[in-house]
Amino acid sequence: MTDTRPVALVWLRNALRVDDNPVLQAALDGGFRPVPVYVHAPGDAGRWPMGAAQRAWLHRSLAALDARLRGLGSGLVLRSGRAQAVIERLVAESGAVAVYGDRRVEPAWRALDQRLDAALARSGVRLEMRQAALLFEPDAESVRTGQGTPYRVFTPFWKTLRRQWPQDRPLPAPTSLPPLPALATGTLADLDLAPRTAWDTGFWEHWEPGGAGAHELLDAFVEGAAGAYDAQRDLPDRIGTSRMSPHLHLGEISPRQILARLADARWNARQKAGIEAYERELAWREFSHHLLWHFPHMQEEDFNPRFARFAWAEPAPQVLEAWRHGRTGIPIVDAGMRELWACGWMHNRVRLIVGSVLTKNLRQHWLAGARWFWDTLVDADLANNSQNWQWIGGTGADAAPYFRIFNPVTQSERFDPHGRYIRQWMPELAALPGKAIHAPWTQPALLARYAPAYPKTPVVDLAESREAALDAFRALR
Template identity: 55%
Template sequence: MSLALVWFRHDLRLDDQPALRAALEAGHTPVPVYIHAPEEEGAWAPGAASDAWRHRSLQALQQELEQRGSALHVCTGPTDGALDRLLRRSGAQAVFWNRKYEPATQARDAALKRRLRESGVEVESFNGTLMFEPWDMATQSGGPYKVFTPFWKNAQANLRLPAPWTAPVRLPEPPTLDGHVSIDALGLQPRPRWDESFWEHWQPGEAGAHEALEIFIDGALNGYSEDRDRPDRIGTSRLSPHLHFGEIAVWRVVHALQQACTAANARHVDAYVRELGWREFAYHLLHHFPQTPNENLNPRFEHFNWARVDDAALRAWQQGRTGVPIVDAGLRELWATGYMHNRVRMIVASYLCKHLRYHWLEGARWFWDTLVDADLANNTLGWQWTAGTGADASPYFRVFNPVTQAQRFDPKAEYIARWVPELQALPVKERFAPWLSPELAQRLAPDYPRQPLVDLAEGREAALAAYAASKD
């Protein structure tokens, strides 16, 4: 039987695996391979939290393959040399992979495909990540979208999802190849092991992704429209890292939601699928505007007067010591779990970009290194949206008040109390802005900062003044 390399990347699953399925249906024995080459990711090589998740996800994939009679061949880059060696040692006639959409890897993959085909190797790539390829949607004038609502309206009208596909219980046994390394040898686990608390909250791998989907459908889905903005509740799917690493296909998620849809929960299903639409929009933007991970999409902000970064203040923000409880709670949740609730991400980002007036890249880089769901498309969209510099952005003059945001979305301050335990002794209403009750805060929360890094009113006014100056 002929052999085909099946190159795993951000598609660490067997069900709904287009590259694996294509190899099997073409009559090939799949040779599953993973090539570790982070240096080829350009300026945005994976961060530490992503690597920690990848370590466990690769282990889960390896175990799933072995249970089916196959194996994962792990090696290190450069990718072109690794593929050449694998083809030579295995005698494989084909290479199949699922596409990635980051600018650096898109260019690399295109060059690889051309070179391999010219050498006589069969090469095919597939969509294993999205409901739509980034180039599938266009405005009436043929250009890319910059506003979500018309993008999603067009997408919904053209939504044609593949049917779910379940991988065979047994896979053909691939040949044993020289040159493999262990997953441990990739050095993906942080040193020191600051990620250890993550795994109380997560189960990386395909089985964990399916379990998370089932838990969401049975529980949080049924109040999603309202509860998704409440960090004090279990109101979201927590599927984002599983989707990022391709441990579950987005179309399987949508099919499962559609099957679970009833008259009672239809609006919640629609709301969640719309959020998946934002993920699609982020990839659309990244493809058409590949400069945006490092540059403002809106050229108005090229000469915006961002404040000079004070290293001590930036560290205080990173460590959750800003003196603003909801901001600190979010950043401490991030450090402890590799995750931050989406509503809190917006509040935290607004505080950095508006009240401190630091460039959004300062926050984007921190999230990139500490989020287990760090995704270049979504990270870029989220930070530029909050900063007001990107597509369909929140206007720069919209400055989240972190106190009123906390009062609205964490009304009993339970999220604050969980992640900022030094405030637990304060009455609920004082937890939102302890600096307004200095004597009580000094007595009951002596270890918490006495004042925010920047006065909220003064920070807001400085941000609005900088914005007005940039318009002039």
């Protein structure tokens, strides 16, 4: 039987899933024949086009989504180019009378949506955007202070969210979808996302992009680490976190699906503390997006304008190279940077440590770290990346106090006391005994004997650089 429903494009950006997809569901509820579309549009991303690690992930994620859609009778139309021109061309090719898309908070994409809305309206085609990545609309009146202004501090933001924490169930996936109309679907190769050399091979020992991989990882978290999340999330030598960030960023799973899975499990009183700690981290993600929506300058400028006068050190290319490639001579930092290089991800506690060393001890501008993470993280998200780097650098909203300068040695001794994380990612240090693993430069004889190729001293004196950073911060007061 011929499907006589009018066509609507379902433009998926960071909502690469079928389950709990309000964009797809809105098109179906509107009585339309949905045509799922992904447009690779790096030229529309402003100064933040997708980094290399995330493009490698996206290549596999789109393949997984296309397979899922084909299993339901549809498929995924793949195009590349400037999004407005591509969408307008697809409207003409398909005869679509509406376009449904997922709303994004990044300034460049918001500006694109406004231009596209106006262009489509002139042709009598309506554009409808749905929030598919967050639990709350970042501009919602219900997520503002009592004075009606955006939040700048997390704790009252979290209290506000907690009072209206979602309890509704995720949207079910459709049982079938209509076939695509006769138009060129494109291929993944056309998007040129996959690396031309296999530098990403190690990633896929740790990750399975796509919805199935996301739900498998969520199940493992619920059945394993979730109940002790508050106690173990800071320990990098074990799987104590959910590792859901790359799946959440591209929308392979929704935060509402995560909350529903947690709600369906049985927890004792002790475990409930772990679950609440995890939900608080989901709220931090909401906070980052809330901030970027209301303060778009934070993607590249200090949130706190006082820091325009801060005495950052001159760019130091050799030092930055040592930091990027895990050759600082500080084992916990080098282990984190090696983990990042090997699998496109880094444990959050270690992210704080390497960020503190870069922005406080080396006093390099936080953007130097944000740019490197943007290119190397599979979970690179502009809101999270900008907010997190400004937090650790002291320049952001609700930022770490200026005097909070993590000592990487004491952090290493506290959170990786047996050196298991360091030994995993720094095999050249594996033979170092006892506490020497945390600060090998303090025991030069052992370092020369067991790890002669490792730097004999760190790239910076930790005590002296700490005092210099404190002096620079005090100058702003």
